[in-house]
Amino acid sequence: MNMAVPAADPGCARLLAGLLEQRTGQRIAPNRSWRLDTALKPLLAGLSIDDVAELARRLRAGRDEALADKVVDLLLNQETSFFRDAGVIESAVQAVAEPLAAGMPVHIWCAACATGQEALSLAMLFAERKAAENWPRMPEIVATDVSGAAIARARQGAYSQFEIQRGLPVRRMMQWFSPNADGLWAASRPLLNAVTYRRHNLVAEPPPAGRFDLILCRNVLFYLVPRLRGQVLERLAGALKPGGLLLLGAGETVIGLSDELRPSRRARGFYEASGHAPSAPGGAAEVASGAQSS
Amino acid sequence: MKTCLIVDDSKVIRKVARHILETLDFTVAEAADGREALEQCRLSTPDVVLLDWNMPVMSGMEFLRALGTETLSHRPKVVFCTTENGMAHIRAAIEAGADEYVMKPFDRETLHSKLQIVGVA
Numbered sequence: 001m002n003m004a005v006p007a008a009d010p011g012c013a014r015l016l017a018g019l020l021e022q023r024t025g026q027r028i029a030p031n032r033s034w035r036l037d038t039a040l041k042p043l044l045a046g047l048s049i050d051d052v053a054e055l056a057r058r059l060r061a062g063r064d065e066a067l068a069d070k071v072v073d074l075l076l077n078q079e080t081s082f083f084r085d086a087g088v089i090e091s092a093v094q095a096v097a098e099p100l101a102a103g104m105p106v107h108i109w110c111a112a113c114a115t116g117q118e119a120l121s122l123a124m125l126f127a128e129r130k131a132a133e134n135w136p137r138m139p140e141i142v143a144t145d146v147s148g149a150a151i152a153r154a155r156q157g158a159y160s161q162f163e164i165q166r167g168l169p170v171r172r173m174m175q176w177f178s179p180n181a182d183g184l185w186a187a188s189r190p191l192l193n194a195v196t197y198r199r200h201n202l203v204a205e206p207p208p209a210g211r212f213d214l215i216l217c218r219n220v221l222f223y224l225v226p227r228l229r230g231q232v233l234e235r236l237a238g239a240l241k242p243g244g245l246l247l248l249g250a251g252e253t254v255i256g257l258s259d260e261l262r263p264s265r266r267a268r269g270f271y272e273a274s275g276h277a278p279s280a281p282g283g284a285a286e287v288a289s290g291a292q293s294s
Numbered sequence: 295m296k297t298c299l300i301v302d303d304s305k306v307i308r309k310v311a312r313h314i315l316e317t318l319d320f321t322v323a324e325a326a327d328g329r330e331a332l333e334q335c336r337l338s339t340p341d342v343v344l345l346d347w348n349m350p351v352m353s354g355m356e357f358l359r360a361l362g363t364e365t366l367s368h369r370p371k372v373v374f375c376t377t378e379n380g381m382a383h384i385r386a387a388i389e390a391g392a393d394e395y396v397m398k399p400f401d402r403e404t405l406h407s408k409l410q411i412v413g414v415a
Contacts, residue, residue, distance in 0.1 A: 081407070161379070161397050165404045170395040174384060201350050 001124040011054040016040075019059065019068060020075045024146050025203035027230040039074045073149040077223055078112040081167035084218075085250060087268070093125045095245050095267045096214050100126070105211060106139035109239065111202055116154030116195065117163070118216065120187060123145065123194035124176055139186035142208050144200035154197045157187035198250060203228050215287035217241060218266045219249035221257075233258035237273045245270040296414050297321045298340075300372070300391040301331040301357065302346040307398075311344060311375070316322045318415055328352025332360055339366045342414045344405075345392070347376035347383065358390050375400065 013033040021027050028035060038124040040052060049055050059068060083089055095165050096106045110119040116285040119141055127140055164185040166172060173185065200208060202220065215236055221229045236246055238262040250253070254271055256277055264270040298320045300311045311324045321377035323340065331343065343361075347354040358372060374387045375396040382403040384395050394408045409415035 027412060081403075161399075161402065162404060164408050165397060165400070167411075170388060174381065174388070179381060 004127075010052065012052050014038075014143050014267055015056050015059065016052070016071065016075065020072055021225060022040050022259035023068075023204075024076060024201065025232075026076060026223045027227055036075070036101070040071065040291050043070055043074055044228070056292065062255070066268060073147045073182045076147050076150070078083055078114045078147065078150055079119045081163070082274075084118065084248075085156045086167070086169055087127045088218075089118070089121050089125065089251075090249070091267070091269060092214060092216060093122065094130060096269060097129065098212070099135060100130070100137065100139060103136040106213045107241075108139050109142040109208060109212045110141065111200075111215060112220040113145050113150075113154060113197070114147075115150050115159075115163075116143060116157060116197065116219070117159075119143035119154070119195045119197075120176075120191060120214075121167075123191055124172055126211045127191070138194055139213075141195045142193050143197050144208065145197075146199070146201045146208065151197050151199045154195075157192045158182065158184035159187075160184060177199075200237070202232055202276050204269070205234055211241040211244065212239055213241055213244050215244070216247045217249075218247060219252070221252045222250065230257040236260050240273045243272065247271075295319055296342070296343070297340040298409075298414075299323045299325060299331060299334055299340040299343045299370070301328065301343060301349070301354065303327060303333045303349040307346070309373075311405070312314045314405050315344075317402070318406055320415075328354060328357030329359070331357055332364070335361065335364065335366060335370065336396065337366055340370050342373060342409065343411065344375045344396075347374060347378045347387075355387070355390060357375040357376070358392060362391060371414055373408055373412060374407075401402050404412065 013036055015061060016036050017028045017033065037052060040055065044051070044055060055071070058064060071111065096108070100106050108122065110122070113119050123141060129135060129140055143154065145154070156181060164177060176188050176191045177185040178188070198208070203224065217236055221232065224232060233254055237258065244263060245264055247270055260274055261271040262274045264272040298315050298317070300308050300309050300322060302311070303326050308324045312324065315322050323334055325334055329351040332352070335399045345354045345357060354374060354376065361372070371393045372391065373394040373396060374392050375398060377398045379397040396408050397406060401411055406415055
């Protein structure tokens with residue numbers, strides 16, 4: 001097996017980028033096609049395939065769904081960290097603090113959660129506020145991603161030394177994580193239980209059942225092909241409860257993409273439904289507590 | 295510019311950390327052990343100390359305890375940066391007054407993240 005992977009020729013690159021776009025709506029810009037080789041290197045090594053051209057031949061044969069899944073998983077951008085934009089995570093918690101303090105059910109959807117760090121960051125903050133302020137309940141947090149591999153890792157809740165140190169203050173690490181036998185830092189059971197993970201394709205499937213008080217969909221639109229951005233925003237708008245809030249990534253906006261969302265008047269930096277979004281599939285009934293279990 | 299004192303008996307680690315810190319716009323000073331670091335803090339107290347655990351002459355923990363008895367212009371943030379990666383060491387460091395903890399090996403993202411957490415980056 002060669003250490004260096006030969007660069008994908010334009011035809012292979014188009015096939016692989018097309019597979020990613022077809023399944024996830026995400027695109028790889030032509031000037032970033034070098035990423036194909038780097039990203040696929042572990043898969044090629046694992047399958048003893050010499051180059052991307054051979055991988056492309058196998059994919060063209062078209063009967064190996066598991067292989068296609070693995071390729072897509074590796075090509076997805078899974079960049080994430082604990083407390084990414086910490087102030088934004090805190091403002092998301094604050095945005096639903098009032099109903100939680102009053103004992104009302106609150107439902108949160110972390111869309112495109114990658115390996116779970118964002119959802120766990122929220123869960124840590126909610127658990128700390130619940131303990132400090134005697135809130136009667138935690139919110140229901142459902143976290144989804146298109147990648148089966150990412151969701152499997154998120155469910156494990158075990159992170160490498162590099163992952164655990166990115167954004168996570170050491171005191172929180174000591175409180176919520178402990179080293180395991182595999183040399184990873186494993187989330188405590190109460191923390192893991194605070195989040196329900198499930199595989200979900202944001203561009204091809206209706207939102208998870210029910211309606212949400214808060215949806216986080218950060219740093220996702222940027223990677224989608226432009227024609228899908230508005231469709232995804234409309235789906236998100238339809239999944240919000242009346243008065244529910246949507247949080248996008250820094251630099252992401254609804255302007256020019258959807259008139260079903262507008263900047264929130266009560267929560268700076270958030271969006272809310274403008275009032276004429278269609279109902280989410282499954283009806284407008286609120287999600288019953290515990291109904292999101294996988 | 296913020297100032298960082300790197301305290302490590304390894305020249306290589308000091309060089310790597312210095313490179314990263316300079317790209318993060320820090321002014322960097324170096325010390326090879328805890329005693330040298332204490333003397334530098336008396337002369338010019340940095341904003342943050344990046345502190346190894348195991349060093350000759352004076353260890354990181356001994357430095358941290360001695361720092362607490364010094365009268366300085368301000369109390370620098372202290373970030374341990376060590377291969378002592380077990381929970382017992384981490385707990386001991388935080389209980390002794392360290393503000394953050396970096397487990398070696400580290401990279402730019404890790405160091406930047408920890409310096410942001412203690413409010414100096």
